Amino acid sequence: MDVVTLGESMILLTPESNGPMRYAATFSRKIGGAESNFAIGLARLGFKTGWISKVGDDEFGRAIISFIRGEGVDVSQVKSDRNAPTGIYFKELRNRTDVRVQYYRNESAASTLSKTDICEEYIAQASYLHITGITPALSESCYEAIKKSMIIAKNNEVKIIFDPNLREKLWTSKEKAKQVMLEIAAQADIVLPGLSEAAYLFGEEEPEVYGSNLLELGAEIVILKAGKKGTYYFTKEQSGFVASFPVDQVIDPVGAGDGFAAGFTSGLLDGIAIEEAVKRGNAIGAMVTMVNGDVEGLPEKNEIDRFLKPNNDDVSR
Template sequence: MDVVTIGETMTLFTPNEEGPLRHARSFSMKFGGAESNVAIGLSRLGHKSRWISRIGEDEFGDAMLSFIRGEGVDVSYVTRDPHSPTGVFFKEFRRLNDTRVYYYRKDSAASKMTADLLREAAIEDAKYLHITGITPALSKTCRLALDKAIGIAKENGTKIVFDPNIRLKLWGDKSEARSFITRYASKSDMVLPGLSEAEFLFGEGSPEQLVDHFHELGVEIVMMKLGKEGSLISGPLSQKKHVKGFFVERVVDPVGAGDAFAAGVLSGLLDGFSLEEAARRGNAMGAMATMVNGDAEGLPDRADLALFMNGNSDDVTR
């Protein structure tokens, strides 16, 4: 197995028109979750990925499992909860460059993941374990499950990749969020923070200074997302390099771009790329994800990715 991810995925309802959600009358049903987005992105690029979670024994859970399995992701370690629902969220395309997200995930099946449900066999054969700061924010039992996953990874030489993905509405308490996010970062081999997340954790500073704070926690590799500016990478010797981003004329849906970046970076590393080359693939994946409505719908296969990265500008393929 190349990459294992663990975390909640929810049923996503997207309005079929722009404007305030109160005026929406029809919706499209999709699925979204940071960890499953990464697993799908990797699978589309030909890598072996596994997603671990807990979902409800309901129609939404059935549809979700079918969709993610259909994308080639291993879902054999997903468990079902007959008493708790699959989480739901809504997107609102209020106006251009103003996308909002509303979550209905309290007491969801995923929030009731426990360490007892996690099997060592689910992680021990993986090259990478991808985790985010969303999972420990869901519940105390999720934190224990994540701690167990990290322990299994370390025992088996699996590299740990951590995306802070800070959701203050889930944490509630900012100091608690800082404490847990820095704790999980310190246990990771690679961290993929956004600039605003690094500022939340460490205060103001240049991207280079903020990257150093992660190294001080013991993180070997830091790849900081800088939006349209690309990313800043810093390796074992703290040699920092800015990797230019890809131009996107119109952002359709920014949600999921960070997950696409993570998938691109991991794909590059699995292909034997340097950190700079992997970051460039991550930048391209992140840019492509913003051009399509949906969390996972814009994730490309290798052919589409190559066309985009090579600057193909043909508007129509005949």
């Protein structure tokens, strides 16, 4: 197994029309979740990924398992819960620049994930463990599951990738969010915050200060995402900046960060230079924004190769 991740996936309902959702009469049904988006992104690039989670023992839960399995992700560690439902969220596309998300995940099956659901042998076989700041915010038992997974990773020399993916409304307080985020960052080998997330943790500073702070906490690699501007990277030996790819029209920005994480991690697995890995992450993040849906824009290997090295003489039909 190349990468194991854990977290909640939900049914995504999107109005077929733009504007305030109260006027929507019909919705499309898709599937999304930061961790499974990431796993699917890597699977499409040819890597072996596994996803740990819980879903409701209901039709939505079955749909999620079937879909993610169909994308090539191992779902052998996903459990169904008869006593809790599968989470749902709505994506409201008011206009091209105003996308709003509303979650209905309180007391969902995934929020009951606990340390007893974590299999040491499953994580120990992986090269990387990927976690986000969403999962520990869902419940105390999810927080304990994350802590156990990190202990297993440390004991088995599995590198930990931490994407803060801050969802402030899920936390009981800003103080608790910062405490847990910094605690996880201190255990992680690779940390991937956005600029706003770094500011949340450390206050308003220059990117170099954020990089230095996270390296001092213990990270080997710090990736600092600056949106459409580009991405900073920091290690103890080097630092740099890689510009983003221009996008003529952003259709749906949700999921771009997960696409970046998948692209960057694929670069680590391929053993390419960190700057090239960041460039690949930027490319996939850009590609995701061009398509409606969390995973629909995630490319396969040949597609990302074409995006990075376009062939102007291609006349295939």
